Amino acid sequence: MDLHKLSLKDQLEGLKKSEFTSVELTSHYLKRISDHDEKFNSFITVTEENALIQAKAADERYKNNKSLPLDGVPIAHKDIFCTKGVRTTCGSKMLSNFEAPYSSTVYTKLDEQGMVMLGKTNMDEFAMGSSNETSYFGPVSNPWDTEYVPGGSSGGSASCVSAELAPIATATDTGGSIRQPASLCGLTGIKPTYGRVSRYGMIAFASSLDQGGVVARSAEDAALILEGMSGHDPKDSTSLKLPSPDLTKNLKNSIQGMKIGLPKEFFEKDMPSYLEQSIQEAIETYKSLGAEIVEVSLKNINLSLPIYYIIAPAECSANLSRYDGVRYGYRCEDPKDIEDLYMRTREEGFGAEVKRRILIGTYALSAGFYDAYYLKAQKCRQLVANDFTNAFESVDVILSPTTPGTAFKAGEKNDDPIEMYLQDIFTIPANLAGLPGISIPCGEHGGLPLGMQLVGNSLQEDKLLQFAHSYQSNTDWHKKMPNI
Amino acid sequence: MALSDKELKEITYLARINVKEESFSSLKKELEQILTLFEELNEADTSSVEAMSHPLDLSQPTRKDEVTEENQRDELLKNAPSVKSGLFIVPKVIDGEA
Numbered sequence: 277m278d279l280h281k282l283s284l285k286d287q288l289e290g291l292k293k294s295e296f297t298s299v300e301l302t303s304h305y306l307k308r309i310s311d312h313d314e315k316f317n318s319f320i321t322v323t324e325e326n327a328l329i330q331a332k333a334a335d336e337r338y339k340n341n342k343s344l345p346l347d348g349v350p351i352a353h354k355d356i357f358c359t360k361g362v363r364t365t366c367g368s369k370m371l372s373n374f375e376a377p378y379s380s381t382v383y384t385k386l387d388e389q390g391m392v393m394l395g396k397t398n399m400d401e402f403a404m405g406s407s408n409e410t411s412y413f414g415p416v417s418n419p420w421d422t423e424y425v426p427g428g429s430s431g432g433s434a435s436c437v438s439a440e441l442a443p444i445a446t447a448t449d450t451g452g453s454i455r456q457p458a459s460l461c462g463l464t465g466i467k468p469t470y471g472r473v474s475r476y477g478m479i480a481f482a483s484s485l486d487q488g489g490v491v492a493r494s495a496e497d498a499a500l501i502l503e504g505m506s507g508h509d510p511k512d513s514t515s516l517k518l519p520s521p522d523l524t525k526n527l528k529n530s531i532q533g534m535k536i537g538l539p540k541e542f543f544e545k546d547m548p549s550y551l552e553q554s555i556q557e558a559i560e561t562y563k564s565l566g567a568e569i570v571e572v573s574l575k576n577i578n579l580s581l582p583i584y585y586i587i588a589p590a591e592c593s594a595n596l597s598r599y600d601g602v603r604y605g606y607r608c609e610d611p612k613d614i615e616d617l618y619m620r621t622r623e624e625g626f627g628a629e630v631k632r633r634i635l636i637g638t639y640a641l642s643a644g645f646y647d648a649y650y651l652k653a654q655k656c657r658q659l660v661a662n663d664f665t666n667a668f669e670s671v672d673v674i675l676s677p678t679t680p681g682t683a684f685k686a687g688e689k690n691d692d693p694i695e696m697y698l699q700d701i702f703t704i705p706a707n708l709a710g711l712p713g714i715s716i717p718c719g720e721h722g723g724l725p726l727g728m729q730l731v732g733n734s735l736q737e738d739k740l741l742q743f744a745h746s747y748q749s750n751t752d753w754h755k756k757m758p759n760i
Numbered sequence: 761m762a763l764s765d766k767e768l769k770e771i772t773y774l775a776r777i778n779v780k781e782e783s784f785s786s787l788k789k790e791l792e793q794i795l796t797l798f799e800e801l802n803e804a805d806t807s808s809v810e811a812m813s814h815p816l817d818l819s820q821p822t823r824k825d826e827v828t829e830e831n832q833r834d835e836l837l838k839n840a841p842s843v844k845s846g847l848f849i850v851p852k853v854i855d856g857e858a
Binding site: 373375469508510513514517576578579581582583585600601604605607612614615618619620622623626631632634639651652654655657658692709710 | 763767768770771772774775776777778779780787790791793794795797798799800801804806809810811812813814815816818820821822823832835836838839840841842848850851852853
């Protein structure tokens, strides 16, 4: 049986009914990884031995009628989530030998519900990038066509789920790092409301924007696991003091009479005709399902990119100051004094994009510039958030493309940082406003998938998943998988 | 937006990142490109808006001040590049006679 063709939900059902064991399911995926991942480089570390121990334990629990809610289902974790006993690199030379002394809350929660970790996935260094080409462990390729990038920064997570080397993977999103790779790899990727998923043990990039989530093959699978990851965590002071949401309850409800907003500022942009056509078709599908389409205006939305490229680097420059070559991580050879130790450790330990962002952030926060840049950006950020608040008074969700086009070729955008930053033009606003966003496949062009994005009001992940599931129950785009 | 050599040197020192002579000018160009992007914010009228502090405007929950972590010194030192007698070792910081 091709176990990887079953949805995650069906895998869980199959385990419950003893149609197969977790050891069989886990071994099946481990074999696929060893057979195929050489082409994609989607894993940094494969935890084969540990996975089989976890799978055996799950099978024991099923045998003794003591099974856990997600028992025995495999998952891949982005290598940004700390895992005790397994190295966590964040895609950087700086942490290439780092073994965290504790596990992230996301890992712990899923582990406690019985999930089996297959390994740690590749990513752009410190989650900075949109093509997964900045990883110290080498670029990741797109399973739809290995000459193309999988997107980033959660490129390894998207690539391995798309190649069906894992049924689902965790990911993180600071400006689009879940939704953009999901779009480029033909997957469903959801970033919840800021504060829904604990950031404890999730290596920090820009703390006011970072949020954990998943890439999956359907909204239904994503709902199941996101629910298991969410919930208040006293170890993260920005974690929302709310119980874990029930994300499967409304999944199958009709969207009849609900309203979808189309932001006119997004649709005024120059879009390739294939993208416009796919989005139009998706809108027609939603109309046929009973949704009402309304034009909305997010008048400050065009400020999003500059706001993001002040706030994210500023916070990154502060967060990454901890990598000093003293307490953990890389240290340069033969430092002649303490200054030399700092300066060369950070020169040699960080890649080009990370250094660019630290320097930009340092500049924006330096004496005399704080008001002009960081403070101004935080004010403009409030303007963007206000636009969303106004829009959600009249609509349930906001629809747009996820990315400006399908995947691009490896190396194509490496010479121009701004060109790469434009990849996230549609996804960044949700991070600025702390809102949940989802990308779902809605078409293809030239053999490569493309996605649409739905953004919801705060805490309305259930509604986003309902819209996504409703679309996926009536279309087949999410079922298309690459031939690998 | 132009960045002077002196400014760039200052930033690289503040960030404690050594930059090799030969990559200085290309780095400067890239940073200038990004800084130019920031100028778009000048057009926005922010005279009547407060800077955002938390997207959901909720107060941050506090917890009781109780010790929850055990002493993990040896565990933590395992990741350090240089350790002696339970201490992090770095090059000499203070000059002067021993």
